[in-house]
Amino acid sequence: MQRLAYSDPALAIHRLINQTAVGYPRESGVPELFERCADLRPDAPAVVQGDRGLTYRQLDRLANGLARELLARGLTPGSTVGVSLPRSPELIVALLAILKCGGSYLPFDPAYSDERLRHLFGESGCRWVLSDRADLGARLDCEVVAPDAPPADRGPGVAVAADAIAYINFTSGSTGRPKGVPIRHRSIARLVHGATYARLDEGTRLLHLSPVTFDAATFEIWGALLRGGTCVLYPDGFVRLSRLGQVLREHGVTVLFLTTALFNAVIDEAPEILSGLRTILTGGEAHSVRHIAEALRTYGPGRLVSVYGPTEATTFATFHPVDELADDVVSLPIGRPIQNTRLYVVDGETLCAPGRSGEIWLAGDGLSPGYLGMPELTADRFVERVIDGVTERLYRTGDHGHLLPGGDVAFEGRKDDQVKINGFRIELGEISYHLNRHPAVRQSHVAVSTLGGRSLLAFVVTDDPACTAASVRDHLRARLPAYMVPARVHLCDALPLTATGKIDRHALLAAHEGGPSQARSR
Amino acid sequence: MSLTPTEEAIAEIWTELFGVTEVGSEDDFFAFGGNSLTAIKFLARVEERFGVDALLPETLYEDARVASLAKAIDQATASATT
Known part of the structure; x- marks a missing residue:
């Protein structure tokens, strides 16, 4: 086993920040943890949305009924079940029912292309879907079950191990294939028990706002339901700040998570809507210090928490x-590891002392077992090393940073082509892959424009006069989720090169930011 | 072609949001580079100017041209005051 080298100061600072162990039910699956809450306070509100709501007992009974229905129809424990339902009490019933069956849920957006969905379903061996849309069965060649089984007092009696897979999220992949990330029940328990980043208990009213296809939803849903709190569901498909303010106020939401981009929009447009909250979590991209400072002034210390993961x-x-902010601060650190999580800053095979840049490696019960169907990539990103005499399984994030003298981690960015746009994690290579398969595209380059907010921008070299920017975008739209389709596509005769023969990114962006006629092309 | 007062107001918001100088009545929010996040900002500014519910996200995602949006806002504000 490979050992990481370290100096005394490097070891000391890592020991300091990694004392995060707290007791938590690491041998219990999500159903058992939920049922414990339901037994303790059966009449407490579990889920609310507008004037609809479910108590813990009602949610438990509905999930029992649906779990039994699924098993009666032939689902076997360990199966993956796709979920496509609007944000609703039925969605929460569906997720819990799948877990009670010993299954794993795979949330997906039916607006994804057939090609993408078939890849998702193929990689995760998914043959079942919980949805109110019967047409998905023929489209995806799977069995569709509507989440409307009658409630039942008893669950299906399936023993669910803590290391079983609870859900699968897909994230952008630079080879053109999205990567399936399976997550264990134990990892969810680790996230919500003994939380150091927010108070999660019976008095917690946590907003569920994120798309369920993203892992912020894991926190938003189970952070309430495994702690006896209430999950408040945002009622609409589209976010409107006036509506968000109304929901937060009317349901007395205490904790919410906002992606950095949405947080910035709230601070710019309607900061007053967050004033009743106990904890405002925000993260996903590098923070804008101006917005953070503004928020701190508005809400005061003790309420704003930056999160990374x-x-x-x-x-x-x-x-x-974020309880104070020095006047001269230029960037906000990502801080220290949460409970039961360890972080190492590693340069080559050496632990970094404060100030030295390295890659951020993570360890602890939150780690996925690895990418579905991608053993090589898994072996590359998930590694084992001996550190300080202990063997750690580690996830190499690809994010770079350094430790500050006090132990906080300063974030530096990435050295590959993964970017974050409005909270969406995107590998530019995945977009290029699909661009280059367009018959008229000879060469392409995808970049991020910072003009009027961060957005994706594609430069396409074509000699086909029939090729238009609109047709290129249509091609991408048929293959990629909407958030991965560049807002603007520029057609050009050639890509500018630097003296060393690399694509001249600065020249391209300068051309893009040039005149309104350029910026207006689609 | 001259813009109606509501179209002018939309054009003004787009000028701030997208850093463009000229907005015509047939210009489209998403063609300007609008996305789900700029939509949230745009809707917030429309509501600040014309009142809550003046423009619903569903309307924006259906037809995002200036003229159509202005028409929807005019209709909503007219029915709100009668």
Whole structure:
């Protein structure tokens, strides 16, 4: 087993920040943890949406009924079940029912292309879907079950191990194939028990706002339902700030998570809507210090927490309470590891002392067992090393940073082509892959424009006069989720090159930011 | 072609949001580079100006041209005051 080298100061600082162990039910599956809450306070509100709501007992009984229905129809424990339902009490019933069967849920957006969905279903061996849309059966060659079984007092009696897979999220992959990230029941328990980043208990009213296809939803749903709290469901498909303010106020929401981009929009447009919250969690991209400072002035200390974490380590890996901000601060640290999570800054095979840049490696019960059907990539990103005499399984995030003298981690960015746009994690290579398969595209380059907010931008070299920017976007739209389709596509005769023969990104962006006629092309 | 007062107001918001100088009545929010996040900002500014529910996200996602949006806002504000 390979050992990481370290100096005394490097070891000391890592020992300091990694004392995060707290007791938690690491041998219990999600159903058991939920049922414990339901037994303790059966009449407490579990889920609310508008004037609809389910108590813990009602939610438990509905999930029992649906779980039994699924098993009666032939689902076997360990199966993956696709879920496509609007944000609703039925969605929560469906997720819990799948877990009670010993299954794993795979949330998906039916707006994805057939090609993408078939890849998702193929990689995860998914033959079942819980949805109110019967047409998905023929489209995806799977069995569709509507989530409307009658409630039942008893569950299906399936023993669900803590290391079984609870859900699968897919994240962008630079080879053109999205990567399936399976997450264990234990990883969810690790996220919500003994939380250091927010108070999660019976008094917690947690907003579920994120698309369920993203792992922020793991926190939003189970952070309430495994702690005896209430999950408040945002009622509409589209977010509107006036509506968000109304929901937060009317349901007395205490905790919410906002992606960095949405947080910034709230601070710019309607900061007053968050004033009743106890804890505001935000993260996903590098923070804008101006917005953070504004928020701190508006809400005061003790309420704003910056969080960081890749899907592969289950939603959150580090947190940084923002209680004060020095005048000269230029960037906000991502802070220290959350409970039962360890973080190492590694350069080559050496632990970094404060100030030295390295890659951020994560360890602990939040780690995914690895990418579905991608053993090579898994072996590359998930590694084992001996550190300080202990063998750690580690996830190499690809994010770079350094430790500050006090132990907080400063984030530096990435060295590959993974970017975050409005909270969406995107590998530019996945977009290029599909661009280059367009018959008229000879060469392409995808970049991020910062003009008027961060957005994707594609440059396409074509000699086909029939090729239009609109047709290129249509081609991508048929293959990629909407958030991965570049807002603008520029057709050009050639890509500018630097003296060393590489694509001149600065020249391209300068051309893009040039005149309104350029910026207006689609 | 001259814009109606509501179209002018939309054009003004787009000028701030997208850093463009000219907006015509047939211009489209998403063609300007609008996305789900700029939509949230745009809707917030429309509501600030014309009142809550003046423009619903569903309307924006259906037809995002200036003229159509202005028409929807005019209809909503007219029915709100009668």
